[in-house]
Amino acid sequence: MRNHEAFMRMRQNDFRARGHAAWWAFLVHRISGFVLALFLPVHFFVLSQALSRPAQLNDFLAWTRAPGVKLAETLLVLALAMHLAGGVRLLLVEFVGWRAEWQKTALALAGAAALAYALLFALNG
């Protein structure tokens, strides 16, 4: 019975922790990092075609201008910007110092910077 109570309390704490802004930042950092890691080998392969098969690369680049692909590309760029902003925040927390009152501001700034860049990318050229 005591174990059950402890378990329920742990679950409650778990859910409370997940409602926290920093937990969402952690989740976004992990998912964006995972997506970027999977994308990198494809990115390197495509770029390596530039000199040996420029026509194929140009066809591929033309394909990336299709609306659906452009949207996926924008989400990828957003993932990169979010991973950067969230990573800088983590480095600051770990090596400069942690202040409870700064956390929400830091998270808001990181999210805003990433979204602003993704918007710039989406509307650019």
Place this chain on the structure above:
Amino acid sequence: MSGARFAASGTGDSAVTPPGAQTGVRAAAWRFVLQRASAAVLAVCVVVHLASIVYAVRSGLSAEAIVARMHANPAWPAFYAIFVVAVAIHAPLGLRAIADEWLGLRGFVFDAVLALFALVLLGGGLYAVGALAG
């Protein structure tokens, strides 16, 4: 906080390092240092990369334009080579933490798979830089 305490967070070692296992703690500390050092390098590289993406798209993205930009200044291939090395360290360590903490995947075989992934990123990335700058 001590290095060992830090090493257990976000590097996939929370459940695998028994107390007193010096080798495991040392390896975790190395992973921690490599993950953060590569992150610091990547922070600079990604800012430059994001700026160059906007510039490249604005000035017309084509195979010829990418190659011309890489030939314009030898600093570009050197920059991207550093970028690739940092990402080949950072990405597998990040995947290791995710696999360990979320999927329970750990051990020698999985570390070997991640080492292979690091080599694919390093080899593929440096090959791409060489192909663009060659």
